[in-house]
Amino acid sequence: MLGDVAVAVHPSDARYASLVGKAVRLPIVGRPVPIIADEYPDPEKGSGAVKITPAHDFNDFAVGKRHNLPMINVLDDFARINDNAPPEYRGLDRFAARKKVVEEFERLGLLRGIEKTRHVVPHGDRSGVVVEPYLTDQWYVNAEILARPAIKAVEEGATVFAPKHWEKTYFEWMRNIQPWCISRQLWWGHRIPAWFGPDGRVFVEETEAEAQRQAEEHYGRPTDLRQDEDVLDTWFSSALWPFSTLGWPEKTEDLARFYPTHTLITGFDIIFFWVARMMMQGLHFMGEVPFKRVFINALVRDASGAKMSKSKGNVMDPLELVDDYGADALRFTLTAMSGAARDIKLSRQRIEGYRNFGTKLWNATRFCQMNGCARAEGFDPSSVKLALNRWIVGETVRTARAVTAALADCGFDEAANALYRFIWNRFCDWYVELSKPVLNGPDEAARAETQASAAWVLDEILKLLHPIMPFLTEELWGQTADFGAARAHRDFLMTAPWPELSDSLIHSDADAEIALIIEAISEGRSVRAELNVPPAARPALLVLDATPAQRALLESSAPLIGQLLRVSELRFVDAAPEGAIPYVVEGVTLALPVAEFIDLAAERARLAKEVAGHGGEIEKLSRKLGNPDFVARAPEEVVEENRERLAEAEAAKAKLEAALARLGAVA
RNA sequence: GGACGCGUAGCUCAGCGGGAGAGCACUACGUUGACAUCGUAGGGGUCGCUGGUUCGAUCCCAGCCGCGUCCA
Numbered sequence: 189m190l191g192d193v194a195v196a197v198h199p200s201d202a203r204y205a206s207l208v209g210k211a212v213r214l215p216i217v218g219r220p221v222p223i224i225a226d227e228y229p230d231p232e233k234g235s236g237a238v239k240i241t242p243a244h245d246f247n248d249f250a251v252g253k254r255h256n257l258p259m260i261n262v263l264d265d266f267a268r269i270n271d272n273a274p275p276e277y278r279g280l281d282r283f284a285a286r287k288k289v290v291e292e293f294e295r296l297g298l299l300r301g302i303e304k305t306r307h308v309v310p311h312g313d314r315s316g317v318v319v320e321p322y323l324t325d326q327w328y329v330n331a332e333i334l335a336r337p338a339i340k341a342v343e344e345g346a347t348v349f350a351p352k353h354w355e356k357t358y359f360e361w362m363r364n365i366q367p368w369c370i371s372r373q374l375w376w377g378h379r380i381p382a383w384f385g386p387d388g389r390v391f392v393e394e395t396e397a398e399a400q401r402q403a404e405e406h407y408g409r410p411t412d413l414r415q416d417e418d419v420l421d422t423w424f425s426s427a428l429w430p431f432s433t434l435g436w437p438e439k440t441e442d443l444a445r446f447y448p449t450h451t452l453i454t455g456f457d458i459i460f461f462w463v464a465r466m467m468m469q470g471l472h473f474m475g476e477v478p479f480k481r482v483f484i485n486a487l488v489r490d491a492s493g494a495k496m497s498k499s500k501g502n503v504m505d506p507l508e509l510v511d512d513y514g515a516d517a518l519r520f521t522l523t524a525m526s527g528a529a530r531d532i533k534l535s536r537q538r539i540e541g542y543r544n545f546g547t548k549l550w551n552a553t554r555f556c557q558m559n560g561c562a563r564a565e566g567f568d569p570s571s572v573k574l575a576l577n578r579w580i581v582g583e584t585v586r587t588a589r590a591v592t593a594a595l596a597d598c599g600f601d602e603a604a605n606a607l608y609r610f611i612w613n614r615f616c617d618w619y620v621e622l623s624k625p626v627l628n629g630p631d632e633a634a635r636a637e638t639q640a641s642a643a644w645v646l647d648e649i650l651k652l653l654h655p656i657m658p659f660l661t662e663e664l665w666g667q668t669a670d671f672g673a674a675r676a677h678r679d680f681l682m683t684a685p686w687p688e689l690s691d692s693l694i695h696s697d698a699d700a701e702i703a704l705i706i707e708a709i710s711e712g713r714s715v716r717a718e719l720n721v722p723p724a725a726r727p728a729l730l731v732l733d734a735t736p737a738q739r740a741l742l743e744s745s746a747p748l749i750g751q752l753l754r755v756s757e758l759r760f761v762d763a764a765p766e767g768a769i770p771y772v773v774e775g776v777t778l779a780l781p782v783a784e785f786i787d788l789a790a791e792r793a794r795l796a797k798e799v800a801g802h803g804g805e806i807e808k809l810s811r812k813l814g815n816p817d818f819v820a821r822a823p824e825e826v827v828e829e830n831r832e833r834l835a836e837a838e839a840a841k842a843k844l845e846a847a848l849a850r851l852g853a854v855a
Numbered sequence: 856g857g858a859c860g861c862g863u864a865g866c867u868c869a870g871c872g873g874g875a876g877a878g879c880a881c882u883a884c885g886u887u888g889a890c891a892u893c894g895u896a897g898g899g900g901u902c903g904c905u906g907g908u909u910c911g912a913u914c915c916c917a918g919c920c921g922c923g924u925c926c927a
Contacts, residue, residue: 353859360858361926456859457925487924524878525868531924533867537879544892555889605869605877620889710896717896723886751887805874812873817910826873826911833874 189289190217190273191262194240196251199225201236216292217274224255243323261323282320327371327380334468335365341467347477350598354456354484361460370421377419384414427465430478452479455487483598486532504534516657517543523656524604545608546660552616553664556642559627562672564640569693574634576626577641578698580619583610584648585689591652607653615645618706625747643672648687658682701741705749707773712753712780715771718794719786729755732764733777770847772840788851795848802841809834
C-alpha cells in the first residue's frame with residue numbers, strides 16, 4: 189500500500205473503461221496515482237482492479253516498466269519501512285506496518301472486509317522467513333552475448349556432452365538465457381572491480397590503480413575512490429576455474445599445455461550454474477572452449493530413490509560402506525550403476541554382490557597359484573594349441589576391446605559389466621572348471637600350456653579391472669609378482685601399460701568347439717536335474733549323431749566332460765538303448781542312459797515340454813518365412829538366419845519326438 | 856506453466872528395429888581339494904495403454920495414463 193503507484197484494470201473490462209486515464213488518491217499516503225489499462229489484471233479476480241507496487245513485486249515491476257511508472261521502494265535492508273513512507277510508519281517492521289495499515293483503513297472507514305486467501309510467497313530456504321522483493325542496484329552481465337559462442341561450440345561439437353542427451357538441457361537454458369545478476373551482498377568472494385567517485389561516477393577497471401588513473405584523468409586531480417562492497421556471484425568466480433587454476437591471467441606453461449582441458453566430470457544439477465558459465469567465460473577470456481567433453485554422472489540416491497540428505501537422515505556414509513564391504517566393492521558398484529540414467533539407487537545388497545565378485549577373483553587367483561599356473565618365460569598367446577586356451581585367449585581379447593572402447597566413451601557401466609561377465613561367467617565358471625582335468629591330467633605339454641595361459645589371462649584381467657578395483661588388483665599383482673617368469677612391468681600395477689591385444693588372437697573354430705562342450709555339459713546337467721538323477725550316479729554319455737569333427741572334439745574332451753557332467757565315459761553308438769534320455773546341442777544328439785533312475789512320467793513331461801518349445805518356435809519362424817514380403821524385403825542374411833534356425837528347430841523337434849515315441853512304447 | 860527424463864521378471868536395472876536379458880530375491884538339490892561371500896538346475900515377463908510407420912516394433916513416431924527432476 190505504501191509503495192503503490194497505480195491501479196491497473198484490464199483493457200477489455202467495460203466496468204472501468206471510463207476511468208482509465210484518471211487518477212485516484214492513495215489512502216494514508218495521500219499520493220494521487222493513475223488508473224491504467226494493462227493485460228495483467230484478471231477481470232474475474234476480486235474487483236478486477238489491482239494496485240501496482242513496482243518496487244516490491246515481480247509482476248508489478250513489469251507493469252511499471254510498460255507504463256513508465258515511478259518505482260517507490262518503501263523497505264530498508266532489514267525489511268523495515270524507510271523514509272519514503274509517511275513519518276508514522278518509518279522504522280516499523282513490515283509485519284507491524286501491515287497491521288497498522290489495516291487499523292488505519294478501519295479508522296478511516298475504508299475497510300470493506302477481511303478475506304482469507306491462499307497465495308504463494310517465497311521463503312528463504314535456510315531461514316524459512318518470507319522473502320520481500322525490493323528494488324536495489326545490482327551488477328548484471330549481458331549473458332545473451334556470452335551465450336552465443338557457447339551455444340555454437342556445442343552445436344559444432346567443439347564440446348560434447350556424455351551422455352549426449354544432456355546437450356538438450358544445456359541448449360534449453362542457453363537459448364532462453366536471462367541477464368545474469370553477478371553481484372552479491374556477502375562477505376566472502378571476489379570483490380566487484382568497480383570504484384565510485386565522490387559524485388557517484390563509477391570506474392570499472394581490472395585494477396584499483398587503473399581506476400585511480402582514470403579518476404584522476406576525469407576529475408583533473410587525485411581523488412579518493414570507494415570500491416563497491418559487493419562481491420561476485422560464486423558461480424561467476426567458479427566459472428574462471430578451468431583457466432585461473434592454470435595461472436591465468438599470466439601466460440603460464442601450464443595454461444598453454446592444459447587448456448582446453450579434456451573431460452569435465454560433474455553432476456547434471458549444475459549444468460546451468462557451472463558448466464554453462466565455464467563455457468561462456470572460457471570462450472570469452474581464452475577464446476577456446478574450456479573442455480572438449482562434459483561427462484555427466486548420475487546422482488546417488490538411497491534405495492528408495494530419495495535424494496540423500498543429512499536432514500532426512502537417509503545418507504549412506506561411504507566410509508561406513510567401505511568398512512563393511514571394501515573400497516573396491518563400493519567403487520565397482522557405483523561404476524556398474526553409472527549408466528545413462530540420471531540416478532543411482534544405492535543399496536547394500538548391490539554392494540554385497542560386487543564384494544562377492546572381488547572374493548571370487550581372489551579365490552580364482554588362489555586356484556591358479558595352487559595349480560602351478562605361473563607365468564612362462566616368453567609366453568606367446570598366439571602360440572597356444574588347445575582349443576580351451578585358444579578360446580580363453582580370444583575371450584580375453586574381446587573383453588579387453590570392449591572395456592577399452594567403453595572407457596574411451598565414458599561407458600563406465602559397460603566396462604564394469606563386461607569385466608564382471610568375463611571374469612565370473614567365462615573365466616571362473618568355465619575356463620577354470622574345464623582346465624581342472626587338464627591340470628590334473630597326464631598330458632604334460634597340455635598342462636604346461638594351460639598353466640601358462642591361465643597366468644597370462646589373469647595378468648590381463650588384473651590390468652583391465654584395475655581402474656575399477658584398484659586395491660584388490662594391486663594386491664594380487666603383488667602377490668603373484670614372483671610366481672613364474674618376471675613380468676615386463678615389475679612395478680605397481682597402477683603404472684602398467686594398458687593391454688593392447690590383436691584381433692588375430694580370436695579363433696572362431698576354438699569358440700565353436702568350446703561352445704559345443706559347454707552346451708553338452710549344461711544341457712546334460714539340465715536333463716539330470718529335471719529327472720532327479722542322483723548326483724552320485726555316473727552313467728555313460730552316449731553320442732549318437734555327430735560330424736567327424738565334432739566326434740573328434742568330443743573324444744578328446746572326454747575327461748573334461750566326464751568330470752563336469754559326472755559321466756563315466758563317452759561312448760559313440762549308432763542307436764540309443766531303450767530308456768536313454770536324448771538331448772540335442774549344436775546339431776549333435778547325445779543321450780544319457782539313466783533309465784534305472786528316472787521317473788517315466790517326469791521324462792515324458794520333460795520331452796513334451798521341449799517338443800512344445802521347439803514347436804512354438806517352428807510355428808513363429810514358419811509364419812515369418814511364409815510371408816512373401818518378409819522374404820522379399822528383409823536383408824538376405826536375416827532371412828538366411830531365420831531359415832537356419834527353422835531347420836535346427838525342426839531337426840531337434842523330430843529327434844525329441846522320436847524319443848518320446850520310444851518312451852511311449854517302453855511304457 | 857516450460858523443459859528434460861523414466862515406466863521391461865517380486866525388487867534394482869541393461870537391451871533400443873529381426874531369437875525377451877543380468878544381479879538380487881524365490882524354489883529344489885549339493886557331489887567335484889579355488890570359492891557356502893559358493894556350485895548346479897528351475898519357476899517367474901500380452902517389455903504402461905492406444906494408434907501409426909515398417910515385411911517385421913520392447914526398440915522409431917504420435918497421443919494418452921502414471922512417476923521423477925530441473926527451471927519459472
